[in-house]
Amino acid sequence: MVTLNINGQQHELDVPDDMPLLWAIRDVLGFKGTKFGCGIAQCGACTVHLNGTAIRSCTTPVSAAAGEITTIEAIDQDPVGKRVQKAWLDLGVAQCGYCQGGQIMNATSLLKQNPAPSKDDIVSAMAGNLCRCGTYNRILAAIERASGEEEKA
Numbered sequence: 001m002v003t004l005n006i007n008g009q010q011h012e013l014d015v016p017d018d019m020p021l022l023w024a025i026r027d028v029l030g031f032k033g034t035k036f037g038c039g040i041a042q043c044g045a046c047t048v049h050l051n052g053t054a055i056r057s058c059t060t061p062v063s064a065a066a067g068e069i070t071t072i073e074a075i076d077q078d079p080v081g082k083r084v085q086k087a088w089l090d091l092g093v094a095q096c097g098y099c100q101g102g103q104i105m106n107a108t109s110l111l112k113q114n115p116a117p118s119k120d121d122i123v124s125a126m127a128g129n130l131c132r133c134g135t136y137n138r139i140l141a142a143i144e145r146a147s148g149e150e151e152k153a
């Protein structure tokens with residue numbers, strides 16, 4: 001039995017300790033906003049937060065997910081996440097949308113750790129989140145917008 005705290009709620013799951021967190025989130029609990037891409041920590045589609053920091057849920061076993069997990073479904077409960085999501089909508093970042101939940105989770109984690117990143121900081125922090133539609137320029141612009149609005153929040 002594993003206990004996961006996801007989006008502020010405790011869930012008791014009868015799953016093996018080594019089950020990837022992504023499977024528990026999507027297949028057992030039904031939070032479908034977190035995507036399966038590569039399964040080997042190479043694409044970022046499965047990014048969630050553990051205690052506010054971005055992690056790859058495809059390679060994190062449920063037994064290592066002690067703490068508060070946040071998925072894209074609840075990112076607007078975080079003031080930084082809400083601002084990132086608004087910038088995404090304002091700039092129409094998403095194309096097919098598949099990678100975008102992971103992108104937003106990673107961008108929010110970045111801005112929580114570094115509220116005023118340089119362009120190089122952003123490019124480097126987002127390098128592990130792949131987008132097959134090539135929305136990188138809009139992602140960069142949205143993160144710059146979200147960070148620029150920091151003082152007004």
Ligand code: FES
Pocket residue numbers: 035036037038039040041042043044045046047056057058059
């Ligand atoms: S599915 Fe986890 S990084 Fe690709």
Ligand code: FES
Pocket residue numbers: 094095096097098099100130131132133134135
């Ligand atoms: S928007 Fe299609 S994969 Fe990124």
